[in-house]
Amino acid sequence: xxxxxxxxEGDGIGVEIIAQxxxxxxxxxxxxxxxxxxxxxxxxxCAIDKYGVALPDFSLEKCRAADAVLxxxxxxxxxxxxxxxxxxxxxxxxxxxxxxxYANIRPAKVYKPLAEASPLKDxxxxxxxxxxxxxxxxxxxxxxxxxxEGDSAYDTERYxxxxxxxxxxxxxxxxxxxxxxxxxxxxxxxxxxxxxxxxTVARVAKDYPDITVVNILVDNAAMQLVRNPSQFDVMLTxxxxxxxxxxxxxxxxxxxxxxxxxxxxxxxxxxxxxxxGSAPDIAGKNIANPIATILSVAMMxxxxxxxxxxxxxxxxxxxxxxxxxxxxxxxxxxxESPIGTTEMGSLICERI
Ligand code: NAD
Numbered sequence: 166x167x168x169x170x171x172x173x174e175g176d177g178i179g180v181e182i183i184a185q186x187x188x189x190x191x192x193x194x195x196x197x198x199x200x201x202x203x204x205x206x207x208x209x210x211c212a213i214d215k216y217g218v219a220l221p222d223f224s225l226e227k228c229r230a231a232d233a234v235l236x237x238x239x240x241x242x243x244x245x246x247x248x249x250x251x252x253x254x255x256x257x258x259x260x261x262x263x264x265x266x267y268a269n270i271r272p273a274k275v276y277k278p279l280a281e282a283s284p285l286k287d288x289x290x291x292x293x294x295x296x297x298x299x300x301x302x303x304x305x306x307x308x309x310x311x312x313x314e315g316d317s318a319y320d321t322e323r324y325x326x327x328x329x330x331x332x333x334x335x336x337x338x339x340x341x342x343x344x345x346x347x348x349x350x351x352x353x354x355x356x357x358x359x360x361x362x363x364x365t366v367a368r369v370a371k372d373y374p375d376i377t378v379v380n381i382l383v384d385n386a387a388m389q390l391v392r393n394p395s396q397f398d399v400m401l402t403x404x405x406x407x408x409x410x411x412x413x414x415x416x417x418x419x420x421x422x423x424x425x426x427x428x429x430x431x432x433x434x435x436x437x438x439x440x441x442g443s444a445p446d447i448a449g450k451n452i453a454n455p456i457a458t459i460l461s462v463a464m465m466x467x468x469x470x471x472x473x474x475x476x477x478x479x480x481x482x483x484x485x486x487x488x489x490x491x492x493x494x495x496x497x498x499x500x501e502s503p504i505g506t507t508e509m510g511s512l513i514c515e516r517i
Contacts, residue, residue: 166199166200166470166472167199167200167201167202168199168200168201168202168232168233168469168470169201169202169204169230169231169232170190170201170202170203170204170231170232170233170234170235170465171204171206171227171228171230171231171233171234171235172187172203172204172205172206172234172235173205173206173207173208173209173224173228173234173235173236173237173239174205174211174237175208175209175210175211175236175237175238175239175240175253175443176209176210176211176237176238176239176240176241176244176253176443176445176448177238177240177241177442177443177444177445177448178237178238178443178444178447178448178453178506179209179236179237179238179239179443180237181448181449181451181453181455181506181507182237182238182439182453182454182455182457182458182506183235183237183458184507184510185455185458185459185506185507185509185510185513186235186455186458186459186461186462186510187203188510188511188514189459189462189479189510189513189514189517190203190462192514192517193462193466193472193475193478193479193517196478196517197472197474197475199472199475204227204231206224206227206228206234207221207224208220208224208236208239208256208260209238209239209240209253209256209443210239210240210241210243210244210253212224212256213244213251213252213253217251218251218255219239219251219252219253219254219255219256219259220255220256220259220260220263225259225260225263228260228263228264228436229263229264231434232433232434232469232470233434233435233436233437233465233469233470234260234264234434234435234436234437235437235438235458235461235462235465236260236436236437236438237438237439237443237458238438238439238441238442238443238444239253239254239256239257239442239443240253240254240442240443240445241253241443241445241448242445260436261302261303261428261436262303264428264430264434264435264436265303265430265431266302266303266428266429266430266435266436267301267302267303267304267328267331267332267430268299268300268301268302268331268332268335268428268429268430269298269299269300269301269302269407269411269426269427269428270297270298270299270300270335270339270426270427270428270429270464270468271297271298271300271411271414271415271424271426271440272295272296272297272424272425272426272464273294273295273296273297273298273411273414273415273417273418273424274294274295274296274418275290275293275294275295275417275418275419276418276420276423276484276487277488278484278487278488278490279418279419279420279423279487279496279498281419281498281499282418282419282420282496282498283417283418283419284416284417284419285391285394285417289391289392289393289394290394290417292395293395294394294395294417294418295398296394296397296398296399296400296414297339297343297398297399297400298400298402298407298410298411298414299332299335299336299339299399299400299401299402299407300402300403300404300406300407300408300411301324301328301329301332301402301403301404301407302404302407302428303328303404304323304324304325304328304403304404305322305323305324305358305403305404305405306320306321306322306404306405307404307405307408308404309321309322309323310323322356322358322403322405323358324358324361324362324403326361326365329361329362329365329366329369330365330368330369331431332401333349333365333366333369333370333401334369334372335429336349336399336401337369337370337372337373337376339399340373340376340398340399341373341375341376343398343399344398344399345375345376345377346376346377346378346379346398346399347370347376347377347378347379347398347399347400347401348379348380348381348386348397348398348399348400348401349362349363349366349378349379349380349381349401349402350381350382350383350386350400350401350402350403350406350407350410351363351380351381351382351383351403351406352382352383352384352406353380353382354382358403359403362403363380366378366380366401383402383406383410386400386406386410387409387410387413390410390413390414390417391413391417394414394417400414411440415440420454420495420496421440421441421457421495422439422441422453422454422456422457422493422495422496423454423456423457423460423496424439424440424441424457424460425437425438425439425440425457425458425460425461425463425464426438426439426440426461426464427461427464427465427468429468429469433468433469433470433471434469435464435465435468435469437461437462437464437465437469438458438461439457439458439460439461440457441457451505451506451507452493452494452495452503452505452506453493453495453506454493454494454495454496454506454509455493455506455509455510456483456493456509456513459479459483459510459513460479460480460483462479463475463476463477463479463480464476466479478517479513479517481516482513482514482515482516482517483513485516486509486512486513486516491504491508491509491512492504493505493506493509
């Protein structure tokens with residue numbers, strides 16, 4: 166297989182973690198006989214310094230021309246002024262919109278060897294925690310009409326039936342490859358947009374008779390996630406609810422440096438990135454955990470390229486390294502002496 170991958174290092178630890186992910190891509194190329202052409206693209210604070218904008222048009226064009234985009238992270242104290250007109254996150258939003266990625270897929274799982282990193286009690290987490298949050302990414306209150314009038318301010322939650330249908334289909338398809346249960350999260354007791362959400366999800370569900378749909382109010386979902394997380398498998402959510410619940414779910418795993426994500430749309434092209442930021446506090450020290458970015462490569466191979474065996478080889482290599490006790494500093498909780506970013510990348514490559 167021959168594919169083009171746009172690679173965005175970004176800022177902070179972005180450069181270091183992407184270097185490890187690229188090593189993994191090269192290893193997969195070599196072992197499975199594929200050709201992945203990598204094109205490096207500038208975005209984020211580094212692009213602001215050089216071009217005055219976070220996502221120059223030519224960067225977006227290169228990403229649109231690729232089969233998939235792999236992103237490290239953007240931002241840092243230098244560009245963190247919230248009143249600044251040009252900010253690194255504009256690059257992220259511009260990229261998601263420019264690639265028409267309306268579905269954010271975030272797996273959150275507790276790796277057995279890292280179970281002690283979870284802030285939840287053993288008795289709660291012992292049943293296992295392995296869920297996928299499917300979040301609508303380009304609609305809802307973050308994109309609705311907003312403004313100020315006199316001494317008040319407003320934001321509008323608005324969803325159309327086609328927007329709900331397409332994200333629901335993605336959740337149902339993911340559920341078909343998992344435990345065949347979807348918890349659809351809403352606030353239908355209060356919000357009209359949630360009532361439309363619930364009706365639409367129920368209608369789409371008729372096309373997926375093998376899937377069980379459970380409607381759950383967002384406040385209850387937030388509570389149940391820490392009370393009894395193993396009841397969940399796929400959670401389908403609107404933009405704002407997914408933003409909050411996916412962060413909650415990621416904290417249950419206890420290791421932000423381990424979690425990957427994918428953003429996809431109608432075609433096979435997708436944007437793959439770790440859920441963490443650019444971690445300026447540890448940048449340039451060779452201590453960042455590259456696993457979230459490496460697992461983002463696995464998601465890219467699986468979702469955009471359909472290379473399931475290759476994706477599974479990466480997952481298995483990560484598991485094997487963890488089982489043998491190798492840890493970067495962020496996940497070294499049992500007094501293990503931590504290994505560096507590059508060493509972790511090399512070990513995972515060796516085991517693929
Ligand atoms: P962060 O995720 O960068 O860091 C939070 C904490 O987790 C820090 O202590 C950091 O050292 C640690 N951490 C994060 N990733 C790690 C890794 N791979 N290995 C080990 N430790 C890791 O969040 P923040 O501190 O709130 O934000 C820092 C910058 O990143 C800000 O400028 C923010 O705007 C930006 N940011 C970017 C993205 C993105 O690019 N998608 C997402 C979130 C934040």
